Amino acid sequence: MAKSEAISWFRIQEMFRFQAFHMYGIIGTAVTLGVIGVALIKKFKIRDFHGNPISFYPKEKSIIRYLLGGIIFGLGWALSGACPGPMVVNIGYGFLTMTIVFLFALVGTYLYGLIKDKLPH
């Protein structure tokens, strides 16, 4: 993650400005390999370590929550330049101020839990 610079605010800005292939290459590679792998697991019904079939949980059908939630997430992503995983990689990397972002992400998660039932899903 750190080596691919996906944890850099600069790279996220560059991505949202469509000025380099970098981030699309990283995500695209992961998704392409992912699609192939998931298809293979389903086709050959590959079992996991415990011998249980690997199942995929379809997310609940809805548009509004994914769109609205996605937009809010995107706003935060472009502002802080970090999604949850890279936040903690940054902290390990020595950007300790990222701890603020992480703590407020916890607050945000808590807020969602608090008002969940009042939001359209």
Added chain:
Amino acid sequence: MIAGIMFFLLYFGQSFGFSSNLRTICAAAGAGKKTKFFDFKWKTQVWNLVFLVGAIIGGFIAKQFLSTDLPVQISADTISDLAKLGIAAPASLQPAELFSLDAILSVKGFLVLAMGGLMVGFGSRYAGGCTSGHAISGLSDLQVPSLIAVMGFFIGGLAMTFLILPLIF
């Protein structure tokens, strides 16, 4: 490699999604007593917290042993766009204008990081996932909700980049 980790987790009977950790930490801190959303068996999610700790250690290792300390090689177009916002060309991985100690000691600097984090935390739970859960795991399974969420990520991200950032900086 990211896809490799996803299959590794699937193989061990789990799924790949980072933002669930935020919910787990809230639950572990006792939020379940007051709010039903956090009232679940968070101990079953400890493996994901181990992943979180691993990510911190990974960041540390990358810095100590793999880092070349070269600035991020972003495109010249991005550098000139950011210069218009008053953000200097990269000197390391992150802009000092946002993440230096000086920056966070100002009200604006603190609010930028706080609001960013707040929206990421809130949005990822509302949408049911973040970049790893939706863009990578969800799209790998060709799930429509994930595609909608990723479109949302971009609508929000583009609005912030082109409409809101110029107002802030």
